[in-house]
Amino acid sequence: MRSVEWDAGASCLRLIDQRLLPAEFRQVCLHTYEDVAKAIRDMVVRGAPAIGAAAAFGMALAAMRYPARSATALLQHLETEAAPTLKAARPTAVNLAWAVDRVLARARTAVPQGVDAVREAVLDEAQRIADEDVEMNKRMARYGATLIEDGDTIIHHCNTGALATVDWGTALGVIRMAHEQGKRIHVLVDETRPRLQGARLTAWELEQYGIPYDIITDNAAGYFLSRGEVQKVFVGADRVAANGDVANKIGTYMLALAAYDNGVPFYPVVPTSTFDLSLATGREIPIEERDPSEVLDIQYRGRPAMPAGATARNPAFDVTPHRLITAIVTDRGILYPPLDEAIRRVIAAA
């Protein structure tokens, strides 16, 4: 099962509607690029790689549905209507613009061969983007799985699985690979406030894979680490600076502190595309503060959990300093400290 999948029979893009999970599993079938843009905007699909692939298939839908008289007219439609609409759906998602631009570049090369060739090229490129993401994640998962031993209990933060990518994911992909290799593992799932992606999505994915888990509140990770109940911590990353500082979902920094304080290895799992060498340290990574309602709009045992007029602060990410990181798992191998050198080397070799 992929979270983003082309349905060749129905000529539509199938997405798992992640807003309904875990209460309900429903796939939607999208037939136009406008529908895809709306699905991205409404967070039917989330996670940078998944959004990128969805937008690429959105371009394919635009190419397929537009009644073009010439390849040039089709290209113009893609460039001036479909691409801007899709890119605007989540303006800060880097993968989104990258995927759309990659599809456009491929479309341009096919223009001399006519309308059908452009349509084929666009769909083919979208499929490649999706397949490459899956392959890259599986490669990363194989590297990461070498770090996991039979019997390990692992803490995992947020959702970094198939639902955040096209399939497999990053940190959760590592865990899934170790499980498929026959290693017996147990996952303590950080619920990951405020949006509870751990509880809602990661727990749901683990059930699909048959991997045993328990949900914990984010603030309980330190307890389990201090009791010697945890052997490894795996997390994803949204951005990695040149010195190895990692920006990731809020709560990652406190989790890293607790792992470090108890000598438990802490591993971010990160595609090399996520490294940003233009940033010397994590201090330079801008942190988005999101709407307070994400914190406030929860109910405990069916009752409102906060005073009616309460205010909240809601930073979406934090920065984990490289000194707390044991190693970074990438699609090109495992990087050990000194991380600045290891990152420079792996990027230079690309």
Added chain:
Amino acid sequence: MRSVEWDAGASCLRLIDQRLLPAEFRQVCLHTYEDVAKAIRDMVVRGAPAIGAAAAFGMALAAMRYPARSATALLQHLETEAAPTLKAARPTAVNLAWAVDRVLARARTAVPQGVDAVREAVLDEAQRIADEDVEMNKRMARYGATLIEDGDTIIHHCNTGALATVDWGTALGVIRMAHEQGKRIHVLVDETRPRLQGARLTAWELEQYGIPYDIITDNAAGYFLSRGEVQKVFVGADRVAANGDVANKIGTYMLALAAYDNGVPFYPVVPTSTFDLSLATGREIPIEERDPSEVLDIQYRGRPAMPAGATARNPAFDVTPHRLITAIVTDRGILYPPLDEAIRRVIAAA
């Protein structure tokens, strides 16, 4: 306003029904010791000192309502019926048994003076227990408030205020005292999963006192600490070992780690009655794991936040090692490291 208060006019015990907060403020008026036991069991009232005072007034209600022919018969009723029922309401609450026993001891001294004297003695002792708790908390709050400067932003964990005691509370009492002294402060309220006492009760109390605050998810404390936005952290404690290790609400340890990593002072506020010198270190403090439903039974934006069959682990407390503690605020002054020596000294001087 006290959370536990004797209503002399109506001859009943008034409690704030904390299960309804923050959505609804309602006081209940209890007329029998059985009602008080039920209120303690159902967590209408919570927090060790509040439970102790409530049980003491429960004894007063038992003495008042029992149609005793002699002081001896009344004492027997108190000893064999009221006391065991009240003590059994929350078997692990140390203050509860202590308060009931203290009332019984006072009752015994009044037996020679007859039934009415026993009734008066029991009510008087209950009132003393409540008043002494308030006085002790205010003393502690005055010590703690000397640590707060005008303009401070303070992180506070769980609920440690008037709702957890008879009035004032521990860590929240310190914050309230500084506010009443005219210091401008801002509180970042850890929501405190799983039961959200920070969001439900502390935010509500701060509104009553007119102290500005923002609720944050527990896992966001590290972000604010790392950005230099926080000057102090104040927490309560459930038990303190001889070496200064502190057992407190789950999440306290990770909060202390984040404060320490950023050089921000971390202060537990603890009545000296909470020190347990029979325990050499925090390792020996038993930690209760509570029902997983406390973690699982939450809703996000009105929808279930966890898969239907999800399992969870739910440790109620964790242990913060003394090395992370800047000082402990007590009712007998502020204790600075080395904490083991300071604790021995203050207990010996009692």
